[in-house]
Amino acid sequence: MHKGDTIKIAIFSDTHFGFGTGKETETDSYDQAEEAFTLSQGCDLIIVPGDIFDSRVPKQDVLAKALNLFFRPKELTCETELIEIKGKNHHKIHPLNKSGIPIIAIAGTHERRGKDVINPVELMDQTGYLINLHGETVIYKKDNEKVAITGISGVPETFAKDVFEKIDPKPENGCANIFLMHQSVGEYVYTDEKSPGLELEQLPKNFDLIVNGHIHWRNQCHIGPKKETLFLLPGSTITTQIRKNEAEKDKGITIYDTETKTTEFLPLKSQRKVIYKEIRCDSEDIKTIKCKIIEYLTELEKKEEFRKKPLLRIKVLGKIQGNNHRIDFSDIIKNYEKNFILSVKNNLESETQAKNKELVAKLIENRMSIDSMGLNIMKDYADKEKITFNYNHIFELLADGNIDSAEIELLENITISKETK
Ligand SMILES: [Mn+2]
Known part of the structure; x- marks a missing residue:
């Protein structure tokens, strides 16, 4: 060279x-x-x-x-x-x-x-x-x-x-x-x-x-x-x-x-600004938490000018007073929609719902993970039953609704491994 x-x-x-x-x-x-x-x-x-x-x-x-x-x-x-x-x-x-x-x-x-x-x-x-x-x-x-x-x-x-x-x-x-x-x-x-x-x-x-x-x-x-x-x-x-x-x-x-x-x-100059903000709560009530969010938003509006409306994610975490866990933030989102594409993620702690939240978080984490999950379930099942087939292809056929093709393929190509002990 x-x-x-x-x-x-x-x-x-x-x-x-x-x-x-x-x-x-x-x-x-x-x-x-x-x-x-x-x-x-x-x-x-x-x-x-x-x-x-x-x-x-x-x-x-x-x-x-x-x-x-x-x-x-x-x-x-x-x-x-x-x-x-x-x-x-x-x-x-x-x-x-x-x-x-x-x-x-x-x-x-x-x-x-x-x-x-x-x-x-x-x-x-x-x-x-x-x-x-x-x-x-x-x-x-x-x-x-x-x-x-x-x-x-x-x-x-x-x-x-x-x-x-x-x-x-x-x-x-x-x-x-x-x-x-x-x-x-x-x-x-x-x-x-x-x-x-x-x-x-x-x-x-x-x-x-x-x-x-x-x-x-x-x-x-x-x-x-x-x-x-x-x-x-x-x-x-x-x-x-x-x-x-x-x-x-x-x-x-x-x-x-x-x-x-x-x-x-x-x-990229054209990129939409992304803001991620965590707001912590320490056993306060709903009203106080909402006030904290509004305070932050008002401050941000004053502080910065954005060329494009920014994507703003507010995560609220910590402990909330009482048992009421269903907090509706839609009023805040609506009030600020002119300046922010706002979403609020509620990570406030409540023991009863901790388990459910974990499950929901896993499910919605990523749209694609539904595919991965389906594929993993199919593979786990096949492993358990000691059978081998083209998981990827069968999953694709089933996901696209080609049930007949999946059936034909499975009947022709499935291999069963016998356990020898
Ligand atoms: Mn990607």
């Missing part, structure tokens, strides 16, 4: 197109992704590691908006040249994929579908808007610099370790090597999932850069025996759940330089 030859890569993740449809924040996912694309101009490559869409079967309006945004880099001039795509399956490259700035993607948790059906990221691949990787490696060249990008699309955490071992991604000689994934890893877990499917030590070795989608707040660190790999969590371009750690970090795009192996972060 000659000095000065470098490939600049724009990385952003989890655009969640379609998130908030019908709500006040409906256009946020498109507006914020649009700015991410604008900031990517001048880069040699764009990487989007999963959850481009908020659902695995996005509505046509959502798809149309996404296609329009993904078309923008196609109209720009770019010298990056596709050299090769390696993998088990013959990957047809649509001609559109050869114009403009190349976009490399993987599918995320929200786009996951069964083996024989097309997920929306695959659809984008087949129509030439991006190249979707699953166990494949794509190599690009610019001047004398080459970059190899390998990707594994998001898989259920239960299977992550097996899938990674089976695919066993390896770096390419003479290239800058990047690996894309979309999982919970080690301490980086998205929801309060029981445990991540992978630990940092189990990630592929000797890559220059590992990019992990899925986790919505930005972070980066060096990993590997010699700290030779930069592990990057680019974070989402949109806030889908208001959490403390997410509210504190800006949304934006990361630019990676293959020569210096360094990153630069460009925050």
